[in-house]
Amino acid sequence: MxxxxxxxxxxxxxxxxxxxxxxxxxxxxxxxxxxxxxxxxxxxxxxxxxxxxxxxxxxxxxxxxxxxxxxxxxxxxxxxxxxxxxxxxxxxxxxxxxxxxxxxxxxxxxxxxxxxxxxxxxxxxxxxxxxxxxxxxxxxxxxxxxxxxxxxxxxxxxxxxxxxxxxxxxxxxxRTSVAILDGSETDKELVALADDVYLYYGLGCRNVTQVCVPHGYDFERLLRIFARYDHYADLNKYKNNYDYHLALYLLNRVPYMSTPALLMVENELPFSAVSVLHYRHYTDREQLVQELQGSTDIQAIIGHGLIPFGSAQVPTLTDYADGVDTMAFLCSL
The missing domain is CATH 3.40.605.10 (Aldehyde Dehydrogenase; Chain A, domain 1)
Known part of the structure; x- marks a missing residue:
């Protein structure tokens, strides 16, 4: 038996x-x-x-x-x-x-x-x-x-x-993940957001590769806090990506902001390359949330009233990839 x-x-x-x-x-x-x-x-x-x-x-x-x-x-x-x-x-x-x-x-x-x-x-x-x-x-x-x-x-x-x-x-x-900022975030929340962006060098589908910000957002504090991950520039594979994309932006005269380990560029696409973080502006937060929730490209949305800052890379048992309940699928077989 x-x-x-x-x-x-x-x-x-x-x-x-x-x-x-x-x-x-x-x-x-x-x-x-x-x-x-x-x-x-x-x-x-x-x-x-x-x-x-x-x-x-x-x-x-x-x-x-x-x-x-x-x-x-x-x-x-x-x-x-x-x-x-x-x-x-x-x-x-x-x-x-x-x-x-x-x-x-x-x-x-x-x-x-x-x-x-x-x-x-x-x-x-x-x-x-x-x-x-x-x-x-x-x-x-x-x-x-x-x-x-x-x-x-x-x-x-x-x-x-x-x-x-x-x-x-x-x-x-x-798939990739995005964060919605409103400008009221505390330093502690932005430190946690840095983890969401940088952990695993940005290679995971739950990594934040784009931040959505209101018009007039001040990036200075964000970049200052993100500097805690400047040591990533010490990894050759990561630094090679950084140098390559920096050269592209310079050659094509693309405006950018930077730390020694991150390039920030304005781009409507949520997907960004290793060492690059996209940002986009929004005017209607509720409309933005609905748009992102309806996108097949987005795994997780981080922000106030959404997934808490710093939690993107700590999924629970029910945080199923692509929003498809794997367990329910297996139980239906």
Whole structure:
């Protein structure tokens, strides 16, 4: 008779993982160091932030039962293929968690940019419970799955649609986040906004890449506070982006504001390059909020009465990518 992991056992394993991720276990510390060596964008600071966010927001005792209790879990297990992104540390963890907690069998296609941490955590799960090996496998090709979840760029999304379109699927494309400022923000709030902008070097879909400001907004205080991240100029990959875009703006005579690690330019597009922050002006805040909430490009909106400053990169279990309830999708299979 086939053995299956009970929901309670799955919860126990994930809560144990949360404790492990916050521990000083030598093997885990070594894995985090190795992840940084493999990908220069994954600094120790950013890995630590991602790990703590997952452990405290997803895996803290009591959070998983409350979350899973909102769904009717499927009676039978399907095989779900998950193509993971690699732009920030452990970015695919939430998809894996949803699949595991819903009781499905998972085939994971890890990103080469972010495989060290995921492989280590999956290996530890198997050492804690051998049945995990029957629930989760890592594969190069995701053949024979009943459903798919794939995260990538707008270009790769077209290929994913071609390959997976005839199966139940979630296919994610490029998204980014914006902040709405009104000029009344405190220094503490702007310090928190700096985290929303700079964490992970701006590579995440929850990074703020555009700020919307009223006409006449004074940027001087904002740039002064953002200077706390000037040390980013010390990373060659980041500085190369900065120098490249600075040269473009100078050659094309594009007006800009700057710190040693950030270029600010006026641009209606929410997407900006690494080391660049766009800004746009608005007159009607309510109309702006409605516009942004209706955009398929926007993942999160930061500001007064919206997502609090500093919270963009600390998502909760129900902050689903692209606003699509991954757990509900998995439970419908």
């Amino acid at each position: 086939e053995q299956v992991l009970t929901l309670q056992r799955r919860i126990e394993l994930m809560e144990d993982m949360g404790r492990y991720m916050l521990s000083d276990e030598p093997a885990w510390q070594e894995a985090m160091q190795m992840a940084g060596h493999r990908n220069a964008w994954f600094t120790a600071e950013h890995i630590a932030h991602a790990v703590e966010s997952i452990a405290r927001q997803y895996l803290a005792p009591g959070k998983l039962p409350a979350w899973v209790g909102q769904y009717k879990l499927p009676a039978e297990a399907c095989t779900v293929g998950i193509v993971m992104a690699g732009n920030i540390p452990l970015v695919g963890f939430h998809d894996m968690l949803c699949g595991f907690m819903s009781g499905h069998r998972l085939m994971l296609k890890l990103s080469t940019k972010d495989e060290v941490l995921m492989r280590h955590l999956l290996h530890r799960m198997v050492t804690q419970e051998s049945l995990v090996a029957e629930c989760i496998t890592v594969a190069e090709r995701l053949n024979g799955c009943d459903a798919y979840i794939a995260t990538g760029s707008n270009n790769t999304a077209r290929y994913f649609e071609q390959y997976f379109g005839k199966y139940p699927h979630i296919i994610r494309q490029n």
